[in-house]
Amino acid sequence: MRFFGKTSINFLGLRFRMYALSGLVILAGIVSLVVKGIDYGIDFRGGTELVLHFDRKLEVADIRNALGTIGLGNSEIKSFGGEGDLLIRTTEQAEGTVIADRIKESIARAFPQMTFEVLKQYKISPKISVELRRDAMYAIIASLVVILIYVGMRFKFIYGFGAVLALFHDVAVTLGILSLLDGVFPQLNLEISQEVIAAFLTIIGVSVNDTVVIFDRIRENLKIYRSMSLFELMNKSLNDTLSRTIITNGTVFLVLLTLLIFGGEVTRGFAFTLCVGMITGTYSTVYIASAVVIDWTNRKNKKP
Amino acid sequence: MKNQLSRLVLIAAAIILSFYFLWPTYQDYRFRQELDQRQGQDSSAYVEQNQDAILQARLKRIKLGLDLQGGMRVVLEVDLLQLLDDLARDKDDNFRTIMSEVRSDAAAAEIDVIPTFAKKFQDRGIRMSRYYGNIRDDDAAVTANLADETDKAVDRAVEIVRNRIDQYGLTEPGIQKQGGRRIIVELPGVKDEAEVRQLLQGTAKLEFLMVRDADISYKVMESIDKFLAGKGEVDTTKPAAAAKEPEKPKDALTELLGGTEPSKTDTTAEVQFLREHPFFSYVIPDDQRGTGEGYVAEKHRERVRSLLARPEVKRLMPSDFEFRWSAKTFEDRERGRFYTLHAVKPQPVLTGGVVVNAQASVNPDDNRPIVNMEMNSEGSREWARITGANVGKRIAISLDNSIFSAPTIEEKIPGGRSRITGADSPNEARLLEIVLKAGALPAPVAIIEQRTVGPSLGEDSIRSGLSATLLAFLLTVLFMVVYYSFSGFVADIALFFNVLFILGVLAGFQATLTLPGIAGIILTIGMAVDANVLIYERVREELLGGKTMRAAIDAGYSKALTAIVDSNITTFLTGLILYQFGTGPVQGFALTLMIGIIASMFSAIIITRVIFNYLSDRGISPSFG
DSSP, X not given: OOSOXXXXXXXXXXXXXXXXXXXXXXXXXXXXXXXXXXXBOHHXXXXXXXXXXXXXXXXXXXXXXXXXXXXXXXXXXXXXXXXXXXXXXXXXXOSTTHHHHHHHHHHHHHOTTOOEEEEEEEEEOHHHHHHHHHHHXXXXXXXXXXXXXXXXXXXXXXHHHHXXXXXXXXXXXXXXXXXXXXXXXXXXXXXXXXXXXXXXXXXXXXXXXXXXXXHHHHHHHHHHOTTSOHHHHHHHHHXXXXXXXXXXXXHHHHHHHXXXXXXXXXTHHHHHXXXXXXXXXXXXXXXXXXXXXXXXXXHHHHOO | OHHHHHHHHHHHHXXXXXXXXXXXXXXXXXXXXXXXXXXXXXXXXXXXXTHHHHHHHHHHSOEEOHHHHOEEEEEEEEOHHHHHHHHOOSOOHHHHHHHHHHHHHHHHSOOOHHHHHHHHXXXXXXXXXXXXXXXXXXHHHHHHXXXXXHHHHHHHHHHHHHHHHHHHOOSSOEEEEETTTEEEEEEETOOOHHHHHHHHHOOOOEEEEEBOOHHHHHHHHHHHHHHHHHHHHHHHHOHHHHHHSSSHHHHHHHHHTTTOOOOTTOOOHHHHHHHHOTTTTTEEEOOSSOOOOEEEEGGGHHHHHHHHHSHHHHTTSOTTOEEEEESSOEEETTTEEEEEEEEEOSSOSEEGGGEEEEEEEEOTTTOOEEEEEEEXXXXXXXXXXXXXXXXXXXXXXXXXXXXXXXXXXXXXXXXXXXXXXXXXXXXXXXXXXXXXXXXXXXXXXXXXXXXXXXXXXXXXXXXXXXXXXXXHHHHHXXXXXXXXXXXXHHHHHHHHHHHHHHHHHHHHTTOEEOHHHHHHHHHHHXXXXXXXXXXXXHHHHHHHTXXXXXXXXXXXXXXXXXXXXXXXXXHHHHHHHHHHHOOHHHHHHHHHHHXXXXXXXXXXXXXXXXXXXXXXXXXXXXXXX
16 A cells, blocks of 8 residues: 655745744744643642542532632632542642642531542642752753754754754644643643653654654765755655655554543543644654755855 | 574564563462452462462562552652751750741752751851851861761651551552652552551650649749730730731630620620630630649640740740640530640650660550550660659650650659550551651651552553553554555564563563553554654665665665664653653653663564565565555
């Protein structure tokens, strides 16, 4: 079977329009981030989070009333995955697990005839959340730097720069899309958790993987077609690897989709982030990484 | 041909090793199934029979993370400031100011405690040797010494936490030190959270304190009462102090009158009494038995605690005088639950360091749970001397600054025996026994992170994780066969071994499989075929260019190699960084991702190559779809 024969699509001819498209998407993301703010999960926000399973369905408002009796009526309360599962979260801090204990007590008091099971109970002190945020930041910066160095070393510096710019693009676009879609679908929880940060780093890893494959082809073609212009050569390399790009990214996308649909509540945000990242990662290889190399080289060649 | 043979040996070794490492996991699974089927007597006989094998299998199986099997993860932080406070001698106001400054700094952000502490002294031009070490030591020597002391203290805390957990009896607990002063405790399958918390957090600082004479205690209470009664007027003349706590007197009134705020002209007896005796309104002195104790209703405890903590109130007490709270409340039929305030000498006459053994038991007199303690010889001598010299006086037994009991010494106690009464249940007595045996923590610890995952959420996660993995695997396998026909099938064989290798390596390294780890395996399944896709696309190109099958395969493998290696190294590097910065479950993801990358390169390049070589040696021409 074969999806693509020999193609000669002028990918890079479209690059200026695509710059505009990328800019637009990123801008929309930034606007959304400014308006909605970053929806941090419990890890990065600190506080107490409880997921309780009740033996029958309860109204969020009833729980809110119960929590009102201990002054936690403004907690975040929402349904979580299965029927009768509720997530309660507050940034209120107290020593040890006092807050969680109080929440459980108040609910037991308000609904004496109901039994509930604690599915999950997290307590993160603000100190830890600040550290986790810092570590996540460091991790992303460190991986970008490492990639800049490795790709710059294996190819040329400008290639490394293009690859890293593409990664910046991927992180920005994905973050923006997460922010835009957060809260839109009730079953899709898109807050920034540790798992989502792991997804971002994976996007970085997978996206650069794609970029490196194409750069490798360009490197090879540069040796064979010495007289070809860089623009043509890059287009040819992109066409040469098109089939591989689609097949590989297609299979990865496919497995991520199964994880998204069948992987359960806990990994959903993670899988969704990766799905978005796969799309932008594939796109950015062509329209950011390669395009930047072309425009940079062209500019340098124009100067005497 | 020699090449082919060495590749075969390599593959066989990898497969055998993987099976070898995975065998205990399979065995563990079998044992569990077997045990599920058997009932009661039968099952315990089975366990006895196969004890060693079951234990071995359990130890060597792939470990499941807390997010998959349920359990509790706690991060404790040792309170170094308290430790520094305890180590200091001749503490004065300067010292206390510095201490409280550093404490508020530390609460706001993560700081290096000792350098910050030392700097505060330098800024004020105070030599640290006034409080620590030898008087001739310079600051550098004192700080170095303190750093050493605190290091040792944290290590000791880790050791004690480990002791306590071992004695509590949990399977596969994980305890490790993180950074300078943190302890990570992972407890799979824990059910009673509150109990574990008690186990971890109690410092177990045991002290024997002399109880102060009743008349001194009353005098102190009276002077506090008088002071507070006069304070209302003082407050109005001092706007700064009034602005600080303007609400408090009103609060107290409202609280006492059950929420309705009294008008200024309200002169009911209660309000009148509260105005005249603010302290005795909350603390009822024991004037019947003459113990010098004060009783505080449960609901007023926090209020009295904050009253007593005020520096101006503290100044009213003699230097060798302190109020300590009882650990437990007692019930008064009419007026509810009460705490007892004991007046004690804060300098202990004996500490828990001398306790060598503890044993939970039941008091034969009243059938209440008690904990019997035994002391070492030095402690016994001292205990005999103290009790001998103080017959008729009362001695308070304080654990973590709460008084458990304050019995009257009837006679001299030889042989170093003592007991703690006042535990509510045999279970509590058992916990006390454990913490006393394991020893006192050198400083209090705070829970700064706690994550509990219930077993049912873990089961759900395993189920959905496994089904997603299986589905992802099947879809990928199917797709490869459809798209690349026979060579797709070859890639699928490699993919199968790839998953086997990942699991084998996980088991071999005794790594922990987490839910994100499963996600990592799923992602690897998708990404693993990339190497084969790269090779096959290359082979197709070479075939189009007119090469023979054998030549096309050779060219495909060699030309695709740089792309495969370079692209995988970059992904591997991000995995490495993720492992470095991530915590718990995320590290599990990074780990499976990294293992997956290496395994996929091995299986996609070497295993498929061997198969293609084998085929072409026999003149069979595989189809690339």
